[in-house]
Amino acid sequence: MQTVHSVDPLRRAVATLRKAGPLALVPTMGALHEGHLTLVREAKKRAASVAVSIFVNPLQFGAGEDLDAYPRQLERDSALLEAEGVDLIWAPTVEVMYPQGFATNISVTGVSEGLCGAARPGHFDGVATVVCKLFQQVLPDVALFGEKDWQQLAVIRRMARDLDLSRPHADRILGVPTVREADGLAMSSRNAYLTEQERQQAASLPAAMKAAIVDIEAGKDVKAALQALETTLLGSGFSAVDYTSLRDADDLTVLDSRSPRPMRLLAAARIGRARLIDNMAVMPSNC
Ligand SMILES: Nc1ncnc2c1ncn2[C@@H]1O[C@H](COP(=O)(O)OP(=O)(O)OP(=O)(O)O)[C@@H](O)[C@H]1O
Numbered sequence: 001m002q003t004v005h006s007v008d009p010l011r012r013a014v015a016t017l018r019k020a021g022p023l024a025l026v027p028t029m030g031a032l033h034e035g036h037l038t039l040v041r042e043a044k045k046r047a048a049s050v051a052v053s054i055f056v057n058p059l060q061f062g063a064g065e066d067l068d069a070y071p072r073q074l075e076r077d078s079a080l081l082e083a084e085g086v087d088l089i090w091a092p093t094v095e096v097m098y099p100q101g102f103a104t105n106i107s108v109t110g111v112s113e114g115l116c117g118a119a120r121p122g123h124f125d126g127v128a129t130v131v132c133k134l135f136q137q138v139l140p141d142v143a144l145f146g147e148k149d150w151q152q153l154a155v156i157r158r159m160a161r162d163l164d165l166s167r168p169h170a171d172r173i174l175g176v177p178t179v180r181e182a183d184g185l186a187m188s189s190r191n192a193y194l195t196e197q198e199r200q201q202a203a204s205l206p207a208a209m210k211a212a213i214v215d216i217e218a219g220k221d222v223k224a225a226l227q228a229l230e231t232t233l234l235g236s237g238f239s240a241v242d243y244t245s246l247r248d249a250d251d252l253t254v255l256d257s258r259s260p261r262p263m264r265l266l267a268a269a270r271i272g273r274a275r276l277i278d279n280m281a282v283m284p285s286n287c
């Protein structure tokens with residue numbers, strides 16, 4: 001496994017790997033957990049070589065967010081990726097990614113608005129800009145992202161379609177189902193911010209979402225189900241709810257009632273120092 005920190009060595013490493021066949025990219029911000037390693041394992045099934053990027057992207061953090069506190073543990077991450085048989089780690093510095101004079105912003109409208117886009121202004125511009133750069137730098141045949149960040153996946157797919165990207169083609173941007181802890185909490189690097197008590201309380205997020213989905217699928221009024229979900233979260237240790245929302249799974253249109261198309265329940269809520277997000281499928285009304 002090779003680790004590179006600047007663009008020229010990256011291009012050389014990628015050119016060598018390419019000779020062996022298709023190349024997969026797994027973009028991350030490091031502080032790796034089983035969720036990330038699942039993306040790597042899925043990548044290995046789909047390509048001859050796997051590159052993982054590790055870059056805590058300042059552009060996607062708002063003022064007052066946790067850019068400085070975000071865990072950085074390259075040595076530990078490298079050992080985990082080596083054990084998975086990853087071929088290449090792309091770990092640029094901020095100066096390499098955004099050299100003096102960098103002035104480009106990629107902004108995807110529509111799917112980036114509302115939900116996390118409303119709670120974190122500018123966040124998805126930062127994500128789209130860095131992911132577009134990562135795609136251009138590595139030119140992967142396939143790229144893998146977690147469904148945990150459902151809106152992010154929609155934004156990246158929209159960008160790839162709108163810009164006619166060929167490496168990867170929008171159809172080769174793959175979503176991997178959320179990997180969860182035994183109590184249902186979605187794995188996330190930010191779970192490390194939680195105290196022991198908060199960690200236990202955090203499991204009420206997926207549990208309350210599942211209960212809301214049972215109600216919605218049973219025909220309960222969507223607004224009432226979302227209200228009950230928020231009340232449960234605020235009564236179980238969460239200090240604030242950024243949003244709970246029922247959306248079309250693909251275009252993220254707001255839904256006030258069940259739809260015959262695939263739907264998604266999405267939520268974001270704050271507990272202790274962490275802001276946790278989650279999302280789950282809701283059965284279409286004709287099933
Ligand atoms: N539990 C998970 N299951 C599947 N994929 C995941 C999971 N957690 C993160 N990922 C995916 O891993 C990739 C890198 O995510 P990132 O490095 O931000 O990790 P994270 O755990 O989501 O961190 P954060 O706490 O910042 O949200 C993204 O595509 C993300 O969706």
Ligand SMILES: CC(C)(CO)[C@@H](O)C(=O)[O-]
Nearest residue numbers: 027028029057127130149
């Ligand atoms: C896709 C990503 C690596 C871009 O910085 C990040 O948003 C993440 O880790 O989900």
Ligand code: BAL
Nearest residue numbers: 029060061123149152
């Ligand atoms: N996994 C999403 C990255 C972020 O929250 O900034």
